[in-house]
Amino acid sequence: MSRYCSQCGKSLKACICQWIQSLASNVELIILQHPSESKRPMGTARILTLSLPNSYYFEGEDFSQHSELNQLICDPQVRHFVLYPGEGSVEAQASMSHSEEKIRVILLDGTWKKAFKMWQLSTNLHDLPLLRLPSELKGNYRIRKAPSDNALSTVEAGYYILSILQPEQDFSPLIDAFEKMIQFQIDQMPAGVFEKNYRS
Template sequence: MEFGEHDDGGGGGAAAPTGRAICHAGCGRPSSVCLCPYLPPSPLSTSTTVVILHHPHALRRNPLSTLPLLARSLCHLHLIPGRRLLPSSAPLIPRSPPNPVLLLFPSPDASDLASWCRSTPPAARTKTTLLLLDGTWKQAKEMHAASLPFLSSFSVPVSLPVDSGVDGDSMFESELIVRKEPHKGCMSTMEAVARALRFLEPDGRGADIEETMVGVLRAMVAFQAEHLQHRVMKPRLKMRKKKDLKKDEEMKRDAGLV
């Protein structure tokens, strides 16, 4: 998300600072789109530990990443940069965990998370570890395949409903979609965590946690949608193949134009 905002100088003939004003003490976003009023006053405590393997480019090249907001919303959240999970890179995920480790990813062998919770007694799913993969869908698939040799022996594959036969929504069709999704039911990492915690948290606390997190995401999407509605989009130049350009040059040469 790119917003332009310049601070006025404080007077005294000093040069006015340039660049956007940033909310450094809070959400870390430009002040004009600050989300601090929507974030919980302090990170939410959960019985579920959330571990996210995020692609090295997820934060550096994706200004719409929801990971920074997740980090400010949850206490028991751990971010691991990398392209795959190994025993050495994931000390938070032991090979023989005393509590369930759920791998939330829409793989063919994944069980519906709600069904898993209904069939698993509350005492058997306390202090669950919820593991997610963050990146583009192509990156996430590659990360999933690369991590399976380590995870398949002890993690439980689960998913939230996704319909691969229907195109996903955009932010102009849903108040929670950060960018166009490939399939119906696909969602941002923050929304996926919120929906999962609704099922996993005991004593009915999941619904309140979900609503708080969804409120932050809803505000973020509203800022982005408003920005795009007022943005003048420049037409993209059509890329042409080298062989087509060479053919045009030959035709001009034959016609004596070059």
């Protein structure tokens, strides 16, 4: 008998499926995950793929020749954006999704260093417009060291981009599942470990 959940991939004890809600979204997400993230017990991208039935998930580092991704990008009926704060990126706004055209947003799932490497290698993304989130947003990944206060986990980034582009829809179950997953992990820590290592 497997020690891991066949749905979320986490250990049965840490299974997050009980907190997942299926959410409708007109905007589709494509999650490109660095291989090093797929083995992390605290990876948050899985919350997005489980909660959003129309999302896409691919694992790798260089996606230049990724046939499925390239097929999606080449769809003339869909506008594609990359959520990446690179040169020329524009802040996401609700008005971007008011046209009849379908929108897909590509998220790079990895540390800042790994995401930068993915961006450099995946030249097929370089011709797509870049989106960035408002700089004042604060991340709440309490049990993972972040380079800055506004560094967001992948599920937080997905939540915010969907909420900005579709303000009429409620995507809070994504954050609820994230918070419960984090709290469960904190509860498993020996007394004092969280305060010592993660609280400033």
